[in-house]
Amino acid sequence: MARFCPLFSGSNGNCTYISASDTAILVDAGRSCKQLLCALKERQIDPSSIQALLITHEHTDHISGLKVLVDKLKIPVYASQEVLAKLEWDNLLAPGTKTVPLEHDSKVEIGGLWVNSFDTPHDSAHSLGYRVETQDGQCMVIATDLGYVTDQVREKLTGCDLVMLESNYDAGMLSCSSYPYYLKRRISSSMGHLSNEDCSLELARLVKTGTTRFILGHLSQNNNLPQLAYQTAFASLCAQGMKENVDYILKIASRSGPSEMMIL
Template sequence: MARICPLFSGSSGNSYYIGSSCAGILIDAGRTAKQLNNMLETCGIGIESVKAIFVTHEHIDHIRGLRVLASRKHIPVYASSGTLNALEKMGCANGTFQADVIGEKGMECAGMFIRPFRTSHDCAESVGYRVQTHDGRSVGFSTDLGFLSDTVRDQLTGADLVVLESNHDVGMLQNGPYPYPLKRRILSDTGHLSNQACADELTDLAQKGTTRFILAHLSAENNTPELAFQTALCSLSVAGLKEGVDFQLSVAPRENNTGKGIIF
């Protein structure tokens, strides 16, 4: 059985491990190489188990430790063509580590099959990932998106476990201290997914077979873990679904100091 372990989640950095204790992948490397290595150890995962890093997009909270970790540990990196071009312009993909484009058809890595899909975000070419494990289980992973397109829905539907952004509470954001242009950016179709928008999608996914959900990329300023959790739980409950029976719901911690993951 495979395991997903959120290492870091939120505007201060994002990284997830998916795989077994022997072999797996990282999705994003948004904290320093030292922090990522330490958190992997906290989760009982040796750095040698990381066979590749798959990048969603080039924003700093997703690639902060990428260059150092990949070059020092000789870990190959995969991303969309647009993201790799952006990383090259930023000086991050500078030839010190293997960096390749992952095509639309996907690829095998660490005994799993990883397929990218396009998402809507204000960057070069952001993607989410659908990961199929060696025993036929699947994870749908999508953060940093202003809305769920039909493409994203298709890739998340039927996954055993879905990691989906629940970034902000609209009321907190609108009445908070952010300047108006930033609020408008976050609320746009290339911004971030709100708690309610996320909750609405979870209900449909649960009714189509997904039983485990992880709420991800919560804003520290415009959200709380309890608010995100209760918004999602309310939507699922109103649809007649019962927690612990029809689904399991959790919130990815900003820092996974407990080392806990989810086996699926």
């Protein structure tokens, strides 16, 4: 049995809990240590059960609680070599922290989990997504902070039981927002974020390859609404004749606190 729970997901902080049998990991630590520990407690998760922290990239909304949390839990940090170097340069790792650099398309064993990292196109030192497989064959993937779905990302998404995919912004809201032009260009670029529409185009294909659970993640606080992200995805799946709660389950990850625990 595997468990998957976004503790926070959005432009103001990200952290996801994944576990199976006797192994538990976190992906990102983008809220304060206190907030992250409170979120774990709210979902009745013992912090001492966490065995590793995986970092997607070095932007603040993914690492703001990293230094204190890792020092408290005494767990290793996994990330790309470039991101680890940036964290060390910026003094964001406590002395003595064990770090594990991940190579391109590497696969590492953490307890009873196999973690396969893959590149995501984003304006960072070296951003990664993670595909996590359990000993009994369950497969979950996190792919957020990506400007578009590359062939490699699509390969890693395919065949997973649960996919957490970025649905960051609504194109109309972004266009009309008060953001400066350069920032709008950055968000919508091939090294920025995935729109609701781009996200929705992937979902029907994934249902056809066996995915039954979707979580839309990393929603923008200013350029999206949970209802818009949901309706865009729902309409795309409906257009392919797919029925919610029959062919698939669709959830929205909360920005402000723990989402529902998904059990596979």
